[in-house]
Amino acid sequence: MLELGPAFKIMLRHPIGPLLIVFQLAFSLILLAYILMVISARGQVILGLDDDKKSVFFIQVLVDGDEAERSLLVNQDLSAIRSLAEVEYASASYSIPMYESGLLAWYWPADGKQNDAVRANYYSSDEFSMRALGYRILEGRDFVSSDIDRVDNPIRNNSKNVIVSESLAAILFPGESALAKLFYGSGNVELKVVGVVDRVPGVDTWDYSASAVFFPDARYQKGTFYIVRCSEDALAYVKEKAVSMLLKINPDRIIVRNISMSELEKQIYNDDRLFLKLLLSVSVTLVLVSLISIVSLVSFLLNKRRNQISLRFALGGTKASLACFFMVEACYYFVASLFVSAAGLIAYKYFFTLAVEIPALKPEFFFISFLTLLCVSLLAVFITVRWAIRNAPASYVIQE
Incomplete structure (x- = not known):
């Protein structure tokens, strides 16, 4: 050499x-x-959605009025959509996975330090959101009506029950069950895990894309998404029918988008x-x-x-x-x-x-x-x- x-x-x-x-x-x-x-x-x-998520579509609408008026109108809309025989579940949220990726916030375990906080997407949910989105509850339970923060049932000052994605649970509580564990979010809000769901798709670039926290929050914003699940063969009909029903309730409303999860995946x-x-x-x-x-x-x-x-x-x-x-x-x-x-x-x-x-x-x-x-x-x-x-x-x- x-x-x-x-x-x-x-x-x-x-x-x-x-x-x-x-x-x-x-x-x-x-x-x-x-x-x-x-x-x-x-x-x-873009790995592809499982079949359970391909019969879901979203309607994004602009809802005017104060918080009470928005809540009344959204509940009317949901009642009309749920009246369709082909609809299995309908829910409302001001942020949904795969579209704008929710609201980014910081979270850390109760026995950890705020300096060690991790980021995750924040999504508002009601007792029908998980089933409408097609997320499987891997551990714990879904939201129930008493969990939901509503205009007529405010629970903002209490410890909130939340559902987290599997990936976030693994980060916050590595090697152990996340069920019933406490952790904190931005503003030192105490949160309690009542359920863990499977992979949540997102459109962010980094790890927190699949990390999600679902809050039981039905205080609707001006920009609201209706999440609708129906039978797959009736998807096109229900999409069109639901929009016509919403316009019938309020002809002056603005419908921003009406898109299925499969179409949204293809666009992404x-x-x-x-x-x-x-x-x-x-x-x-x-x-x-x-x-x-x-x-x-x-x-x-x-x-x-x-x-x-x-x-x-x-x-x-x-x-x-x-x-x-x-x-x-x-x-x-x-x-x-x-x-x-x-x-x-x-x-x-x-x-x-x-x-x-x-x-x-x-x-x-x-x-x-x-x-x-x-x-x-x-x-x-x-x-x-x-x-x-x-x-x-x-x-x-x-x-x-």
Whole structure:
């Protein structure tokens, strides 16, 4: 094996190039890892809905008046929608999964610290919302009428019963049941878990996309969603009929949207396709730039170390052993880039604050990013060295 001492001496004599490559690799590692994390999160949204959620549609309406007037009108609307024989469940909320992703808030367990809070989406619900949305209660129970905060039944000042998604329960209470556990939300509101539901789809990029808290809140806002579940074969008819009934109750109302969950999923998927293609293009570009940097460095070192290489050949060295040497050398650059990227992530976490918060990078994505760049670069180094020796063997002779 060739000695590494001459390699380090060359690097010390020409430090700018190697340092730039190390920093470029570190930047590529971090950026590629975040891109993979984004692609994974977005992929979870467009994996496809199960059949139980494909017979659901949403009607978004603007409801005028004060809180009491809005509550009266929404209840009239719900009664009319529920009167349709094909309707199984109907509910109302001012935020729904997969559309605007609810309202983002912070939550932390009762025995934890507020500094360790995690983010999750907030959704308002009544006693019919879980069944209308098609969410399975994995543990505990659904909301009952006495849980619901209504205009005529205010419970704002009491400890609230809530339902959480499975993913949030695992974060707040790892390795144990979340049922009947207490935790806190923004404003130090005490919350009690009465139920846990399955995966909640969202449209956010990061982990909290699938983390959700459902509050028993029937105090309706000006922008209200009606969540309707019906038999799948009657979906088109019920969508049209429900809108006509709402307009009959109030002809002057504004209906913003009438869309099924399947249509909403398709729209999100179409919106995401271009976004994901862009991220994949950036990923390929990062890999190519890293390859060009490594190959350029190897070519430079091949030219600077002709004497050492020719001596190795004279002692019986092979092209494969030479290629392996340069591959080991390339590994040193990647190890150095690991330390630089880790230092950058630590510095960001403790010393910098950006206008848009970036979640912590998951180790598995960083590891995948590192392995991808390393394997592709080592293959490129091997091919470059073999190609250079084969096509210009005469240049690798001992220089007197």
